[in-house]
Structure formats: C-alpha cells, structure tokens
Amino acid sequence: MRHLTEEELVGRYYDARGGESEPNAAAALHLDTCPECAEAYAALENDVAEMRFAEPPARNAAYGERVWAQLAGSLTAYENRKWSWLRGSVWRGLGYAAACAVLVACAFIGGRLWERREARIAAGNTHPAQRPAQQPPQRVVVVVLSDHLDRSERLLVELKHTDADSDEMVSPLRDEARSLLAANRICQKNAKQEDDPALATALSHLDHVLAELASQPGGLNKQTITRLQEEMNADGLLFEVRVLRSRIPDQQAAGAARTEKGTI
Amino acid sequence: MVSNVRMDKNDHAAIQAVLSGDKNAYGALVVRHSQSLFRVAYRITGNEADADDVVQEAFLRGYQKLEGFESRSNFGTWIYRIAVRCALDRIGSRKVDESRRVGDENDPEQDQLQVADRSAGPDRLLLSGEIAALQQMAMQSLTPTERTAFVLRHMEDCSAEEIGAALGIVPNAAKQTVFRAVQKLRVRLASLRVKI
Numbered sequence: 001m002r003h004l005t006e007e008e009l010v011g012r013y014y015d016a017r018g019g020e021s022e023p024n025a026a027a028a029l030h031l032d033t034c035p036e037c038a039e040a041y042a043a044l045e046n047d048v049a050e051m052r053f054a055e056p057p058a059r060n061a062a063y064g065e066r067v068w069a070q071l072a073g074s075l076t077a078y079e080n081r082k083w084s085w086l087r088g089s090v091w092r093g094l095g096y097a098a099a100c101a102v103l104v105a106c107a108f109i110g111g112r113l114w115e116r117r118e119a120r121i122a123a124g125n126t127h128p129a130q131r132p133a134q135q136p137p138q139r140v141v142v143v144v145l146s147d148h149l150d151r152s153e154r155l156l157v158e159l160k161h162t163d164a165d166s167d168e169m170v171s172p173l174r175d176e177a178r179s180l181l182a183a184n185r186i187c188q189k190n191a192k193q194e195d196d197p198a199l200a201t202a203l204s205h206l207d208h209v210l211a212e213l214a215s216q217p218g219g220l221n222k223q224t225i226t227r228l229q230e231e232m233n234a235d236g237l238l239f240e241v242r243v244l245r246s247r248i249p250d251q252q253a254a255g256a257a258r259t260e261k262g263t264i
Numbered sequence: 265m266v267s268n269v270r271m272d273k274n275d276h277a278a279i280q281a282v283l284s285g286d287k288n289a290y291g292a293l294v295v296r297h298s299q300s301l302f303r304v305a306y307r308i309t310g311n312e313a314d315a316d317d318v319v320q321e322a323f324l325r326g327y328q329k330l331e332g333f334e335s336r337s338n339f340g341t342w343i344y345r346i347a348v349r350c351a352l353d354r355i356g357s358r359k360v361d362e363s364r365r366v367g368d369e370n371d372p373e374q375d376q377l378q379v380a381d382r383s384a385g386p387d388r389l390l391l392s393g394e395i396a397a398l399q400q401m402a403m404q405s406l407t408p409t410e411r412t413a414f415v416l417r418h419m420e421d422c423s424a425e426e427i428g429a430a431l432g433i434v435p436n437a438a439k440q441t442v443f444r445a446v447q448k449l450r451v452r453l454a455s456l457r458v459k460i
Contacts, residue, residue, distance in 0.1 A: 006443070006447065007439075007440070007443045010442070010443045010446050010447075011439060011443070014417055014418075014442070017421065018421070044450075047450045047453065047454075048418075048446065048450075050453065051399065051418070051449060051453065052396075052399070053307070053396075053399055053400070053403065053419065054396055054400065056302065056303045056306035056307060056315070057306070057312055059298075059299055059302055063298055063299060063302065064294055064295030064296065064297075064298040064299065065291075065295060067294050067295075067298045067316075067319055067320060067323065068290075068291040068294040068295060068298075070320060071294060071320055071323055071324060071327075072287070072288070072291065074324065075287055075290065075324075075327055076287075077285050077286075077287040078282055078283050078284065078285050078287070078330075078331075079284070079285030
C-alpha cells in the first residue's frame with residue numbers, strides 16, 4: 001500500500017477546509033484506513049493550526065473615503081480620455097489608410113513591371129520554332145499597284161502573242177501567273193474597300209485569267225491558251241489594264257502614291 | 265447571495281458611469297472594496313504602510329484598465345487580483361534586510377536561541393509577541409510567490425484556481441507553491457514548537 005506524500009497530505013488538509021473544486025477523494029479514503037498516514041496528517045494539522053499570523057489592523061468606515069480622496073486628484077475623467085483617444089485614432093486611421101494605399105500602389109506597379117519583365121524574358125527565351133502555332137509570323141507584303149499592273153500587262157501581252165504549241169513559252173507564263181495571283185487579290189480587296197468599282201472589276205477579270213493560267217489541271221494546253229486569248233480579247237482586259245495603269249501617274253502627281261498593303 | 269448580486273449590479277452601474285465620464289462614480293467602488301484590498305495587501309506585504317500603498321496603486325491600475333473590464337466579470341474579484349499582483353510586485357521589489365535573511369537561512373538555531381533567551385521572563389504576553397515575530401520572520405523566508413500563494417490559500421481561503429488566476433500560473437503549479445510554502449514554514453517553526 002502506497003502512503004500519502006507530504007504534498008498529498010497538505011492538499012488533503014486544504015481540501016478539508018473547502019474551497020477546492022476537485023477534492024482528492026482517494027486521499028481522504030486512504031486516511032481513513034491507514035494509521036501511519038492519519039498520524040502524519042494529525043501532525044500536519046497541529047503544525048498548521050499553530051500558524052497564527054497577525055491579523056490586519058482595523059480600518060474604520062472612513063478608510064475608503066480617505067483612499068478615494070488621495071486618489072481622485074490623479075485620475076482623468078474618461079470622457080476626455082475617450083476624445084483624446086478618438087483624436088489619436090483618427091490620425092492613426094489616416095496613417096493606416098495611407099500606408100495601405102502606398103502598399104496597393106506598390107503592389108500594382110510591381111505587378112505591372114513583373115508582368116512586362118516576364119513577357120520580355122519569355123520572348124527572349126522562346127525559340128522561333130517553339131512559338132505558339134495560333135500566332136504564326138505574318139509576312140507583310142507591300143504591293144505597289146503600278147508595278148502590279150505593269151507586270152500584269154506584260155503577262156497579258158505575252159499571253160496574247162504566245163505560241164500555244166510551244167512548252168518553252170507556256171511554262172514561264174504559268175510561273176508568272178502564280179506569282180501575280182496573290183498580289184492581285186490584295187489589290188482587288190483594297191479596291192473594294194476604297195470603293196473603286198472600275199479597278200475592282202478589272203482586277204476581278206485579271207484574277208480569273210491568272211487563276212486559269214496558274215492552276216489549270218494537267219498543265220496548260222493549246223485549247224486552254226486559245227480559250228484564254230479569246231476571252232481576254234473579248235473582255236478587252238489588256239486595254240482595261242493599260243487604262244488603269246495610265247491613271248496611276250496622275251494620282252501620283254497628285255501626291256497620292258497608292259500603295260497596297262496586306263498580309264498573306 | 266442576494267446582496268452580492270445587488271453589489272454586482274451597483275458595481276456595474278458605477279463602472280458604466282465612470283466610462284461615461286463620471287469620474288466620481290469610481291469613488292463608490294473604492295469605498296466599497298478598499299477594506300478587502302487592504303486586508304489581503306497587509307497579509308501579503310506584512311506592513312501597514314505598504315498595504316496602504318498597494319490599495320491605492322491597485323485602484324489606480326484598475327481605473328486605467330477599466331475599459332478592458334469585461335462586464336460579465338465581478339469587479340470585486342477583478343480588483344482583488346490586481347491588488348494581489350501589486351502586493352506581489354511590492355514585496356518582490358522591496359529590499360530585504362540581507363543580514364537578517366542570511367542569518368535565518370544559515371543558522372537555524374538562531375530562532376531557538378532567541379526564544380530561549382527571552383522566554384525566561386514571566387510575561388506571557390511578551391512571549392506571544394516574540395512568537396508572532398518569529399512566525400512573521402518565517403513568513404519572510406518564503407519567496408514572494410510562495411508567500412502570496414500561502415496567504416491566499418491559508419488566510420483568504422482561495423481555491424487553487426483562484427490563486428493560479430491571481431498569480432498567472434496554472435492551478436497545479438499554485439498547489440505546489442502552497443505545498444512548498446507550508447513545508448518551509450513547518451521546518452522554520454519546528455524549533456519554536458519544541459521550546460514552547
């Protein structure tokens with residue numbers, strides 16, 4: 001059987017005096033059954049009972065009044081304290097607001113700078129082959145209308161006088177037609193945007209001829225060449241191109257050199 | 265119980281008045297609680313002048329912290345704890361008579377000899393006075409925390425929870441502190457008991 005320690009005996013003594021929310025019931029039970037511990041407990045009770053300390057000197061009813069009289073002069077009324085606190089809090093609040101505004105501005109500017117720097121780094125690090133497919137590099141083609149009409153006129157002249165039986169003459173025509181086709185479509189689109197129906201119509205006819213020359217299935221044969229020559233003559237396409245080309249110098253003289261720009 | 269509830273209501277009304285700017289309402293709280301504060305302050309400090317100072321300081325601190333007082337608390341308990349802390353600070357900072365303390369700790373026979381020398385007289389009152397003085401000396405040998413914990417438990421009948429709350433320690437630590445104080449006092453007073 002384990003005997004109670006001195007600490008447990010002291011604890012039990014104050015438990016018995018009351019006031020503890022959780023008295024040690026096991027210690028109380030042990031003291032009832034263990035004579036040795038009961039004896040030690042009795043000795044403790046005697047010792048503690050002899051501890052008689054001097055009682056505090058009496059203070060009369062006026063003591064509280066006296067304390068208050070000594071204290072009152074050094075206290076500041078709460079109303080004043082509240083207002084001074086309020087004034088302090090206004091400045092403190094403004095300070096916090098300014099600090100927050102500066103913080104937000106710094107974060108915003110920092111974010112913008114960081115974004116730009118990241119974009120620059122990404123642009124610098126990305127190999128052209130690794131660039132996204134949805135944004136292919138776009139070639140800017142500057143097409144000068146007068147040049148285009150010059151080349152078209154020469155092609156039509158060659159077509160008019162070509163020998164349909166000679167492959168040597170037909171093959172360069174096809175290559176030249178392919179080269180002119182894209183430029184013609186840009187000029188045609190631009191003419192429509194600028195509301196120039198005469199130019200647009202002529203370029204449309206030209207487009208038809210160039211397309212026939214450039215992409216005839218099975219290559220250009222005598223029948224195709226002959227048909228195109230007849231159509232060209234019937235439409236007066238060569239004449240029309242010459243007229244249009246003759247208009248260009250007038251416009252240039254007027255200071256409006258016409259340059260067609262587009263993307264392919 | 266009813267009077268306690270009424271006192272609580274009166275205390276809370278006075279606190280509201282003080283916080284609304286009526287400084288004099290605090291006077292009612294001072295008058296109502298100064299006796300109990302003086303009692304505990306005297307028991308901890310063992311000195312009347314110190315106890316008076318502790319009472320004033322406690323009410324001053326209480327006034328300054330009154331905005332932080334929770335309305336569901338009991339003002340008496342709250343100001344009592346402040347007074348205990350003030351008294352603890354006071355005895356902690358007070359310079360003790362080093363020669364007397366060293367003599368107490370290094371020469372346990374000294375107490376016995378003092379009693380032997382003076383108890384030869386026929387006046388029992390004088391003997392009682394000496395005993396009280398020696399008990400007071402034994403109390404001085406405790407650390408400020410042990411002394412405060414012992415006073416609160418032995419004289420003020422506070423629970424371990426209340427002592428812990430007043431000293432800022434957990435209840436178990438408060439119990440151990442009380443035990444150490446009782447243990448020291450028993451040893452100190454043992455020689456006195458033998459002679460008497």
